[in-house]
Amino acid sequence: MYDEREQSPEHGPLAGFTVGVTAARRADELGALLERRGAAVLHAPALRIVPLSDDSELLAATKEIIGRAPDIAVATTAIGFRGWVEAADGWGLGEDLLERLREVRILARGPKVKGAIRAAGLTEEWSPASESMAEVLDRLLEEGVNGLRIAVQLHGEPLPGFVESLRAGGAEVVGVPVYRWLPPEDIGPVDRLIDAVLARTLDAVTFTSAPAAASLLSRAEERGLLDDLLAALGHDVLPACVGPVTALPLQARGVGTVQPERFRLGPLVQLLCRELPSRARTLPVAGHRVEIRGHAVLVDGELRPVPPAGMSLLRALSRRPGWVVSRADLLRALPGAGRDEHAVETAMARLRTALGAPKLIQTVVKRGYRLALDPAADAKYDAGV
Secondary structure (H helix, E strand, O other): OOOOOOOOOOOOOOOOOEEEEOOOOOHHHHHHHHHHOOOEEEEOOOOEEEOHHHOHHHHHHHHHHHHOOOOEEEEOOHHHHHHHHHHHHHOOOHHHHHHHHOOOEEEEOOHHHHHHHHHOOOOOOEOOOOOOHHHHHHHHHHHOOOOOEEEEEEOOOOOOOHHHHHHHOOOEEEEEEOOEEEOOOOOHHHHHHHHHHHOOOOOEEEEOOHHHHHHHHHHHHHOOOHHHHHHHHHHOOEEEEOOHHHHHHHHHOOOOOEOOOOOOHHHHHHHHHHHHHHHOEEEEEOOEEEEEOOOEEEEOOEEEEOOHHHHHHHHHHHHOOOOOEEHHHHHHHOOOOOOOOHHHHHHHHHHHHHHOOHHHEEEEOOOEEEEOEOHHHHHHHHOOO
């Protein structure tokens, strides 16, 4: 009999799962983290970033701040703050910008931003332990902002209510767009990712910015596939966001997401390492422990890759474990199989070979096939538990 404690050291926690990556920035880093834990990765950058030195909006905001110093500056991302200073250097305005910022009260969203501020020779006045923009806003409003000029470093993501609340409190707000998002030049990878979500060949999609989420939804809408995409993300494909701001476009469409407690890539990957295995179907079959993952099956802890047609059959059998599923029903589960039931026999033979344990699936003469569920579990499923 199988031992539930058996674990194979040869594969990572994400082995057998396929994860989509929509990030433009740090996509390679995120992909490598996922692959090191066993996942297959489909990379489809949903955005491209306008280089800072080419951004006329940032240049105009920089000149405005040099010309008239704000009372307060809010720095939101380390990469954005460093990029701003580097871009100003490229325009010959670096020293003027830093000189101006030395006169300003600087609030930093978190420790990484503090590091970037100090590396530029500046000092922040305060930073919230929560790394939350909401806490920054609360502090500013409690102190009072009426009549103050506040520079806010925007970072490609919406800051819902932040700028509006400051203006409602009487502040003059200068937005500093440290980088801007535009649609990708090559839309092909995004379309392939959308198609994979609709086909349920992805187990999860990661989002590291709100604009990436919004861009994916927008492209699906252009193709007339938005409702189908939302249905897939709502039920079968897990949307994993790096933080609550990133999740906003999805949540506005009624899609629930998962998010790590710390808004970083590492915790995002750790979250997937817990969530995806917990969603996998595990059954006691013919004396073995069978865990059905996205494109592979763990049989007693051993990873067994399975062809797409075989996974379709296995999922159809697992929906009613121990019950006979007819060849006609299995044929309907096969993508593009047509009307020839011989396709079921061919795919079933390959599935059994891939699983490495032919007795997991029983042939029931003239009726179809069934998972050979262990007797005790059979009673459980017969009782509808």
